Amino acid sequence: MEKKxxxxxxxxxxxxxxxxxxxxxxxxxxxxxEVLTNGKAYDNLRFLCKKIGPRLSGSANAQxxxxxxxxxxxxxxxxxxxxQPCMVxxxxxxxxxKGYIQMADGIRKNLNLxxxxxxxxxxxxxxxxxxxxxxxxVELDKLGAAIIKGKIVFFxxxxxxTYIETFTAYGxxxxxxxxGPSKAAKYGAIAVMVRSLxxxxxxxxHTGVTxxxxxxxxxPAVAISTNDAEWLSRQLKMKMQLTGFIQTNCAILPxxxxxxxxxxxxxxxxxxxxxxxxxxxxxxDLAEGAQDDGAGIVQSIEVLRAIKTVVSKPQRTIRxxxxxxEENGGRGAEKYLELAKANKxxxxxxxxxxxxxxxxxxxxxxxxxxxxxxxxxxxxxxxxYGASNFTKGGGxxxxxxxxxxxxxxxxxxxDSQRYFDVHHASTDVFENVSRRELHLGALNMAxxxxxxxxxxx
Numbered sequence: 001m002e003k004k005x006x007x008x009x010x011x012x013x014x015x016x017x018x019x020x021x022x023x024x025x026x027x028x029x030x031x032x033x034e035v036l037t038n039g040k041a042y043d044n045l046r047f048l049c050k051k052i053g054p055r056l057s058g059s060a061n062a063q064x065x066x067x068x069x070x071x072x073x074x075x076x077x078x079x080x081x082x083x084q085p086c087m088v089x090x091x092x093x094x095x096x097x098k099g100y101i102q103m104a105d106g107i108r109k110n111l112n113l114x115x116x117x118x119x120x121x122x123x124x125x126x127x128x129x130x131x132x133x134x135x136x137x138v139e140l141d142k143l144g145a146a147i148i149k150g151k152i153v154f155f156x157x158x159x160x161x162t163y164i165e166t167f168t169a170y171g172x173x174x175x176x177x178x179x180g181p182s183k184a185a186k187y188g189a190i191a192v193m194v195r196s197l198x199x200x201x202x203x204x205x206h207t208g209v210t211x212x213x214x215x216x217x218x219x220p221a222v223a224i225s226t227n228d229a230e231w232l233s234r235q236l237k238m239k240m241q242l243t244g245f246i247q248t249n250c251a252i253l254p255x256x257x258x259x260x261x262x263x264x265x266x267x268x269x270x271x272x273x274x275x276x277x278x279x280x281x282x283x284x285d286l287a288e289g290a291q292d293d294g295a296g297i298v299q300s301i302e303v304l305r306a307i308k309t310v311v312s313k314p315q316r317t318i319r320x321x322x323x324x325x326e327e328n329g330g331r332g333a334e335k336y337l338e339l340a341k342a343n344k345x346x347x348x349x350x351x352x353x354x355x356x357x358x359x360x361x362x363x364x365x366x367x368x369x370x371x372x373x374x375x376x377x378x379x380x381x382x383x384x385y386g387a388s389n390f391t392k393g394g395g396x397x398x399x400x401x402x403x404x405x406x407x408x409x410x411x412x413x414x415d416s417q418r419y420f421d422v423h424h425a426s427t428d429v430f431e432n433v434s435r436r437e438l439h440l441g442a443l444n445m446a447x448x449x450x451x452x453x454x455x456x457x
Contacts, residue, residue: 021381024454028381028447030310035443040305041298042435044072045357048298049288049430056285057325058090058256065281066259069297069322073263076301077308078320084260086335088325091118093285094249097222098126099193101232104241112225114205114286115248116177116194117328118212122220126247127152127191133236137175140183149188152244155180156195156233158226159420166199166416167355170423173197174208181221182213191246192221195229199420203227206424207284209328220248260332261322263301265308267453269315275452276319276350276407277303277445280326280398287428291419294430295357295438297322299412302442303449314453316348323398326354333398340405347407349452351445352396356423357438358414360387363448364394367408371457378451387444389413408457412445 035041048055048065055065066083073081099111115121132151134140140148155176159169174197181192196206205223212218224232235242261281267273279296283289304320324332340347351363362382365372372392382388395409403409414437422428 024381024451027310027450031306031446031450032385032443034309035302035306035439035446039302039439039442040076041302041438041442044298044301045290045294045433045438046430048294049290053288054285055281055283055289056091057088057258057282057328058253062258062282062324066261069261069281069301072301073261073304073320076263076305077265078263078304079266081261081263084262084335084339086258086260086324086331087255088258088331089118089329090253090256091328092251092253094121094251097249098247099222099224100245101235102243102245111228112203112205113193113222114207115250116181116221116223117207117209117284118252119181119210119221119248119250120218121250122191122246122248126245127220128243128245129190131232131236131242131244133233137183140187145187148184151189152191152193152246153184153189154193154232156229158195159197159199161199166420169199170197170420177208177223178211181210181219182216185217185219189219191219193244193246194221194223196223196226197420197423198226198425199417201226201230202421204425204427207286208424220246222246222248258324260324260336262319263304264317264319265304265314267316267318268313271317272346273316273348274319274345275316275348275449276321276399276402277449278321278323278398279353280332281322281324282327284327284424286424286426288430289428290430290433291356291422291428292424293326293354295433295441296353299353299357299438299442299445303446306443306446307449311450316453318449318453326397330397333401337401337404340402347402347405349457350395350399350402350407350409351412351448352399352410353412353441353445354396354398355412355416356414356419357433357441358416358418359437360385360412360414360441360444362387362389362391362413363410364391364413365408365410366393366395366403367410367457371408374455374457381451382444382447385444385447386440410448412441414441
């Protein structure tokens, strides 16, 4: 008898679960239809890229982007839109950089290069010196000051092509850019050239932040294109006598005032529980910041619009956050966390899109085991939309800090194979974004937000 009752109860619970899933499937289909038919993300991205353009923190364009996205959030149906003031670094590139390799036979090869973000300038005379190629920090330490002092260090750390997940290769090789200049300065280097962090061979230099160690000299640092890096490495392997010249005109100015932009829909049942979805509003100055991270910005606004249109009244408060200064300081994320703590806010979940607007493949989650088990029960709802690859480990530079106040965090994971063709380079323009792919990412993000809002974690 007890066995029959248990079986009946189990069957009932299973039937209820299937009904709930069917209801969720229908709602997500409505979200998908709304985004794919009436989505505004692509048009918003066009405005951000073509009417504003590069949005480096502290710049006039960054302020224009603040004003534009505040307007977009209002148009998306946010109940309230407000700004969170924060002070941000203000680095300027100055006049275009110059650089070349002088061969012993008198031939000069001009380099495709750009200054790294937050790099100091070289001065009007530039830097002219011999070049030492370094392929690992172990090699740098082994050579030491005896070889490095007075030289230009050329960090040649290629992204590993055997990694299918290109962000893994980026993380591994990226140390040459972020900490390489200070590590080289420790041994007396007077400048640094870094192989661009790009998956493929091309002629475009890719910028990105470098982080100086304050106790060491700050030396000029540039990135050179992958094609130039390959050429230079070949010359050095042939023991060619050559010198390098670098002239940069960048400078760090005093911190400048800026803002995070926040739009929210107030929850009807649990308004004190907050779900944040966002990307970073700033971009590097070489291009329009279309994939990095204009895509994440407009997708987050679209999530708010889709939820407002289809769900109308979510149970929990949903925020779309345009974070300022992810690229060279992270001050926007710091301010968002600071205010969350000061206001004693209860943050349930944070979702970030900062991996480009390419075809969505899934999500990476940094949540408790119990929450991840619950989330994986939703995977089949994402199969029709291509984003069912749910993995552990995720978040992002801006959303990630919310974990310290108890939130589960997550990052959208699009296909990454083309991302590092444009990342931090002059090729990161609106024309390299697909409307279809961008909106597919937005609808999957909206579906995940809907499920977390409805079911909690």
